[in-house]
Every structure is written in C-alpha cells, then in structure tokens.
Amino acid sequence: MKQGEQTRNKILKSAGKLFYQHGFHQTAFSDIVHDTGLSKGNITYHFKSKEDILNGVFEQRIENTHASLTNLDKKYPDAALRIEGFIDSLLKGKSELTRYGCRNGSLAYELGKSNNKTRELSRQVFDLTRHWLKKQFLALGFSTEQAGDRAMELFTRGQGICVISQVYSDEKLFEHEVTQLKTLIHNP
Amino acid sequence: MKQGEQTRNKILKSAGKLFYQHGFHQTAFSDIVHDTGLSKGNITYHFKSKEDILNGVFEQRIENTHASLTNLDKKYPDAALRIEGFIDSLLKGKSELTRYGCRNGSLAYELGKSNNKTRELSRQVFDLTRHWLKKQFLALGFSTEQAGDRAMELFTRGQGICVISQVYSDEKLFEHEVTQLKTLIHNP
DNA sequence: GTCTATAAGAAGATAGAC
DNA sequence: GTCTATCTTCTTATAGAC
Structure with a gap:
C-alpha cells in the first residue's frame, strides 16, 4: 500500500x-x-471537506458490510446458520451497540433528515444487509413475499432495539430482544 | 395565560x-x-442556554405524551381498541414519521451518545408509552412477562420502522410495517 | 505528501438600553 | 419582558513553506 x-x-x-x-x-x-x-x-x-470524509466513511462501510456478509456465506453452508450467525454477530457487539447504537442506523438517522446524499448512501448500506437476509429466508423455503417481510422485520427490529437499548443503557435488554430475533428463522 | x-x-x-x-x-x-x-x-x-431549551422541549413532550395516552384511555373502553388506536395514530402521522423519524427517538438517538441528561429525559418519555402498552397487554390477559415482551416488541419495531422508512423515504413501507404491528394484539 | 499559520465565518452567551 | 449590540470561542477552509 x-x-x-x-x-x-x-x-x-x-x-x-x-x-x-x-x-x-x-x-x-x-x-x-x-x-x-x-x-x-x-x-x-x-x-x-468534512462532508467528503463522510462520504468516504460510507464507501468504506459499504465495503465492510459486503465483506462481513460474504464472510458469513463462507463460514456457514446453510441459510439458517447464516442468519443465526448474523444475529450472533449482533450479540457479540452488544456493548458497542448498546452504547452508541447501530453504526449505520445512527448516522443515517442523524443526517438523513437534511442530507440527501447521505440518505442515498445509507440506503446502499442497508440494502446490502436487507437483500442478503431476504436471500437467506428464500433459501429456507419462504415465498418471495414472506422472505421480504421476514428480512424487513428482522432488520427493523434490530434497528429499533439499538435505539431503545441505547436510551436505556441496558445490555441485558439488548441481549434479550436480539435473542428473540432467532424465532424468526423457524416459526411459520 | x-x-x-x-x-x-x-x-x-x-x-x-x-x-x-x-x-x-x-x-x-x-x-x-x-x-x-x-x-x-x-x-x-x-x-x-440552548440546552436549557432542549430540556424544556423534553418536559413538554412528557406532558404531551401523557395527554395523548390519557386521551386514548378516554376514547376507547377496551384494551385491544386502545392499542389499535395507538397504532392508528402512528399511521396517521406517517408522512412526518417517514420524513423525520420518531419525534422522541430521533432526538434521543442523536443526543443519547454523549448527553446523560438527555438520555434520562428520553427514558422518561419512552417509559410512559412502554408502561402504557404493557398495561394494555396485561388487560388483554397476557402474563406479566408476556405483556412486557409484547409492549417492548411493539415499541422497538415502531422505532425501527421509523429509522428504516426515513432512510428509504418510503411511506408505503412505513404503512405496511406499522399495519403488521396489529397482529401483536391478538396472536398468541 | 506533510506541515504550520492564518483567515473568515458562525455559533452560543452576555451586557445594557428601553 | 423585550430589544439591539457586542464578545468570545469554536469551526471549517485556505495559503504557503518545507
């Protein structure tokens, strides 16, 4: 380099x-x-400019998110295990996520109100995870619509948990709520 | 006055x-x-100071939230209708909520990282709604634990939906996800 | 490519007249 | 209680030497 x-x-x-x-x-x-x-x-x-740095940070996150998801694909052969691995990675980061919220979500929420460029970049990061999740649910046998709904539910709940557990500064709450996300893998 | x-x-x-x-x-x-x-x-x-205004805004929101919930209590005699009324009020505000996120959640998320006083005030606002929801689920016959879980799930999903639909600037998404929250009222 | 120094502007807070 | 005017600090951006 x-x-x-x-x-x-x-x-x-x-x-x-x-x-x-x-x-x-x-x-x-x-x-x-x-x-x-x-x-x-x-x-x-x-x-x-500072905004230029921000855009660079987002580009970096797009790469990192892509790398993380590809890593899960390599690590686990099965869709159920992959989703579980994804949820486990959230649990692993509970300390940071409870303290500062979601890396992407918190920044998106702060800046999305006014900055269109940021909202567009946030969308790109979000889509990577959202589409990956949908793909896994499809592999589990859900219909296209169901898989999309599941992915979105897992995603929105994850974001919401980050907001709430940050306000309450409560890692136990985070853990409890995130663990419950695993029920989405199997239940009909 | x-x-x-x-x-x-x-x-x-x-x-x-x-x-x-x-x-x-x-x-x-x-x-x-x-x-x-x-x-x-x-x-x-x-x-x-500006921070003094912020604290005033939070106090005002505590009052407003309390008033809204009391209003739902008066308007509907039944717990199921009250929760439905709560969810409908979210749907009614979809345009604002999609554009700017949750009034309290977005401010809490922006400031909760560093400002302890703000986090404490956010908690107070959140608790009002959270406890109210739990009370309604208890009235529906759920156990204490179940009612708490339902209230928390409804709450976190609501927050998450606000984050996501703001990033996607998508009112349809907001409507679809929020409407699904109604299934929490009845399903076991 | 990396540094120091400085400019130019905006922000929040204050003082004092009315 | 409400106003205008000013102060101080912080923030970003730029210029120019090495």
Missing part, C-alpha cells in the same frame, strides 16, 4: 469511529486531527 | 419543531430566533 493510501485509510478509520461514537456534528475537524495525529493540512489534502 | 408564559411556550413549540425536523445540532439559536420572530435577547431571558 502506498503511503498516501495508508494515510487516507487512517483518516477514514478514525473519522468512522468518531462519527459513530459522537455523531457527525459533534465531531469537529480538530477531533479527527487529534485522533489521527496528522495535521489539519494533511487531512485536507486527502479530503477537501 | 401570562405574556411571559405565552412567550415561553412559543419558544418551546418552535424549538421542538426545529429540533425534530433538522436535529438539535443542526438547529442554530438564530434559527429559533427567525422561526419565533422574537429577539435573541428575549429567548435568552426565558432560557439561559
């Missing part, structure tokens, strides 16, 4: 973390400067 | 709308000045 590319990734990683943990508007340019240890000028060289 | 109180309410109404439609950090003090038609000095006379 060239040095420029390395710096670029460092900025995106740092900004992605800060936007997630504090929100976009509560993250100042100078926060990214501090966190990366780079100079303001250097960051500006790679990204012409 | 005294003039001071009138002005105070005017500020809260305006700020509540702006915080909801644009988010807290994307609403500047000057936006509230413009929207109310009042002077900056006058607003500062009633609220010593």
Whole structure:
C-alpha cells in the first residue's frame, strides 16, 4: 500500500469511529486531527471537506458490510446458520451497540433528515444487509413475499432495539430482544 | 395565560419543531430566533442556554405524551381498541414519521451518545408509552412477562420502522410495517 | 505528501438600553 | 419582558513553506 493510501485509510478509520461514537456534528475537524495525529493540512489534502470524509466513511462501510456478509456465506453452508450467525454477530457487539447504537442506523438517522446524499448512501448500506437476509429466508423455503417481510422485520427490529437499548443503557435488554430475533428463522 | 408564559411556550413549540425536523445540532439559536420572530435577547431571558431549551422541549413532550395516552384511555373502553388506536395514530402521522423519524427517538438517538441528561429525559418519555402498552397487554390477559415482551416488541419495531422508512423515504413501507404491528394484539 | 499559520465565518452567551 | 449590540470561542477552509 502506498503511503498516501495508508494515510487516507487512517483518516477514514478514525473519522468512522468518531462519527459513530459522537455523531457527525459533534465531531469537529480538530477531533479527527487529534485522533489521527496528522495535521489539519494533511487531512485536507486527502479530503477537501468534512462532508467528503463522510462520504468516504460510507464507501468504506459499504465495503465492510459486503465483506462481513460474504464472510458469513463462507463460514456457514446453510441459510439458517447464516442468519443465526448474523444475529450472533449482533450479540457479540452488544456493548458497542448498546452504547452508541447501530453504526449505520445512527448516522443515517442523524443526517438523513437534511442530507440527501447521505440518505442515498445509507440506503446502499442497508440494502446490502436487507437483500442478503431476504436471500437467506428464500433459501429456507419462504415465498418471495414472506422472505421480504421476514428480512424487513428482522432488520427493523434490530434497528429499533439499538435505539431503545441505547436510551436505556441496558445490555441485558439488548441481549434479550436480539435473542428473540432467532424465532424468526423457524416459526411459520 | 401570562405574556411571559405565552412567550415561553412559543419558544418551546418552535424549538421542538426545529429540533425534530433538522436535529438539535443542526438547529442554530438564530434559527429559533427567525422561526419565533422574537429577539435573541428575549429567548435568552426565558432560557439561559440552548440546552436549557432542549430540556424544556423534553418536559413538554412528557406532558404531551401523557395527554395523548390519557386521551386514548378516554376514547376507547377496551384494551385491544386502545392499542389499535395507538397504532392508528402512528399511521396517521406517517408522512412526518417517514420524513423525520420518531419525534422522541430521533432526538434521543442523536443526543443519547454523549448527553446523560438527555438520555434520562428520553427514558422518561419512552417509559410512559412502554408502561402504557404493557398495561394494555396485561388487560388483554397476557402474563406479566408476556405483556412486557409484547409492549417492548411493539415499541422497538415502531422505532425501527421509523429509522428504516426515513432512510428509504418510503411511506408505503412505513404503512405496511406499522399495519403488521396489529397482529401483536391478538396472536398468541 | 506533510506541515504550520492564518483567515473568515458562525455559533452560543452576555451586557445594557428601553 | 423585550430589544439591539457586542464578545468570545469554536469551526471549517485556505495559503504557503518545507
């Protein structure tokens, strides 16, 4: 990896973390400067504005989400196990998810009200997971309509759980609600 | 109503709308000045800081939520009808809810990451609805545990639907998902 | 590519007149 | 109670040296 590319990734990683943990508007340019240890000028060289960094973060997340889902496909041969693996990955991240909410959902919710570009990018990230889930439910034998409904229910409940358990700062609540999502795999 | 109180309410109404439609950090003090038609000095006379306005908005929402739920109690004699009335009120607000998300959830999600006071106030608003829902499910004959689970499921799904349908800017999606919440009233 | 220094603007909070 | 005017700080963006 060239040095420029390395710096670029460092900025995106740092900004992605800060936007997630504090929100976009509560993250100042100078926060990214501090966190990366780079100079303001250097960051500006790679990204012409804060919004430009945001777009880069989203692109990175599209890649990461795609990689995670592909990883589940490789790890588990069976659709039921894949969905279970997906839910388990939520459980594994319960501490972060309870504290800061969903990486994508919280950012989308903060910025989607006004920023169309962000809403479009959020949609792309969401679609990756939503379509993957639908595919798994189809493989389980559900009809197209049913599979779409199941995927959407699992998805919306996941998002809602993140909102609620963050407000209540309650990991037990998170765990209980997310575990219940597994009933969606089998019940008719 | 005294003039001071009138002005105070005017500020809260305006700020509540702006915080909801644009988010807290994307609403500047000057936006509230413009929207109310009042002077900056006058607003500062009633609220010593922007965060003070925020707290006022939350107090107002606690009152409004309480009033809405009491209203449902008066309007419908039966628990099933009350829950249905609750869900119908969501459907009635679909345009706003799809565009800006949940009044309380979106603000809670934006600010809950860092602001403890806000998280505490959000919790109070959430609890009102959550406990009310649980009470209705208890009246329907569910066990304490089941009623709590139902209330929480209805609540989290509602929140999740708001996040998702905002990202997709899709009222049809909102309507479809919210309507499905009615199955929670009867199914075992 | 990376740095320091600075500009230009917006934000929230304050002071004092009426 | 309500206004105008000002202060201070923070935030983003830019310019130019190395």
